[in-house]
Amino acid sequence: MTHPKIGFIGLGNMGAPMAANLAKAGMTVTGFDPAGTTAKGVAAANSGPEAVHDADVVLTMLPDGEILRAVAQELLPQMKPGALFLDCSTVDVQSTRDVARQAASHGLNFVDAPVSGGVGGAAAGTLTFMAGGSEAAFAAAQPLFDIMGQKAVHCGAAGAGQAAKICNNMILGATMIATCEAFALADKLGLDRQKMFDVVSTSSGYSWSMNAYCPAPGVGPQSPADNGYKPGFAAELMLKDLRLSQQAAEAVNADTPMGARALELYRQFVEDEGGRGQDFSAMLPRFADRDRR
Ligand code: NAD
Numbered sequence: 001m002t003h004p005k006i007g008f009i010g011l012g013n014m015g016a017p018m019a020a021n022l023a024k025a026g027m028t029v030t031g032f033d034p035a036g037t038t039a040k041g042v043a044a045a046n047s048g049p050e051a052v053h054d055a056d057v058v059l060t061m062l063p064d065g066e067i068l069r070a071v072a073q074e075l076l077p078q079m080k081p082g083a084l085f086l087d088c089s090t091v092d093v094q095s096t097r098d099v100a101r102q103a104a105s106h107g108l109n110f111v112d113a114p115v116s117g118g119v120g121g122a123a124a125g126t127l128t129f130m131a132g133g134s135e136a137a138f139a140a141a142q143p144l145f146d147i148m149g150q151k152a153v154h155c156g157a158a159g160a161g162q163a164a165k166i167c168n169n170m171i172l173g174a175t176m177i178a179t180c181e182a183f184a185l186a187d188k189l190g191l192d193r194q195k196m197f198d199v200v201s202t203s204s205g206y207s208w209s210m211n212a213y214c215p216a217p218g219v220g221p222q223s224p225a226d227n228g229y230k231p232g233f234a235a236e237l238m239l240k241d242l243r244l245s246q247q248a249a250e251a252v253n254a255d256t257p258m259g260a261r262a263l264e265l266y267r268q269f270v271e272d273e274g275g276r277g278q279d280f281s282a283m284l285p286r287f288a289d290r291d292r293r
Helices: 015-024 050-051 065-078 093-105 118-124 133-147 160-188 194-201 235-252 257-272 279-290
Strands: 005-008 028-032 057-060 083-089 109-110 129-131 149-158
Touching: 005 015, 005 050, 015 028, 015 057, 015 118, 015 133, 028 050, 050 065, 057 065, 057 133, 065 083, 065 093, 083 093, 083 133, 093 109, 093 118, 093 160, 093 235, 093 257, 109 133, 118 129, 129 160, 133 149, 149 160, 160 194, 160 235, 160 257, 160 279, 235 257, 235 279, 257 279
Parallel strands: 005 028, 005 057, 057 083, 083 109, 129 149
Antiparallel strands: 109 129
């Protein structure tokens, strides 16, 4: 498959630039989105079936598992036998596994490959893919990963990509909160934020949240904190991923109390405290402006 035909379903904030990058690399891409969105270099189809019927790879970039299930139910029967269904959305593990089974029953290959890197990474073609599926299916997806991203990790069978993504983001949510509350405590103790960064970023409290994405404005590398907390990675997207991680934890009876607390704090922040539309690191002003109740 040197020049696979791509059917691209879901041309939103992430999907449109990903599809445009595939087209720019010389692939024949036909796209569909019910919202009527389009992408540069991508032929617009009038329906999902029209976009996928002769595609070698159908790539989906959708909001959630329920929509993925509906799209799969409609499109899997329309696909060419032996084609690859490549879902790059972030969805619950169970929906992924169910869709993978349905794909197999239609004689299709399946890979789940949620991404990290955000809209900037999608536009620049520097996403990281966390993939689940058979060796053969992963190998078929690799040329697309090479165009849209800088790294793809084959994590295991179908669903393993989603599992890796929600575990990573559960750590990220909890460490961002820990970093922000520590800055707020440091403020109250009269410790300068720059000094706090200098110590922690080179001590055992370091993390990606502190070192690469410091939530304190004017401290550490450039981050959304230096841009009025404009996302970046929006708080409501972190909330979505924490919900998925807790849903998964409940399903397999895993004890994840920090993940549960992070979920509750981001839920409060997004739904009750005006955090929607702000970067997820805006937890720092949220903590800094509060006293213990
Ligand atoms: P988005 O809402 O901008 O795009 C989703 C698109 O899916 C929309 O254009 C919508 O019209 C389309 N859609 C809805 N129902 C559909 C259907 N039945 N058939 C076809 N298309 C349909 O969302 P996004 O930011 O592009 O995110 C897409 C996925 O990527 C999500 O699962 C998200 O969690 C994940 N993700 C997003 C980011 C980010 O920074 N935005 C980062 C990593 C992962």
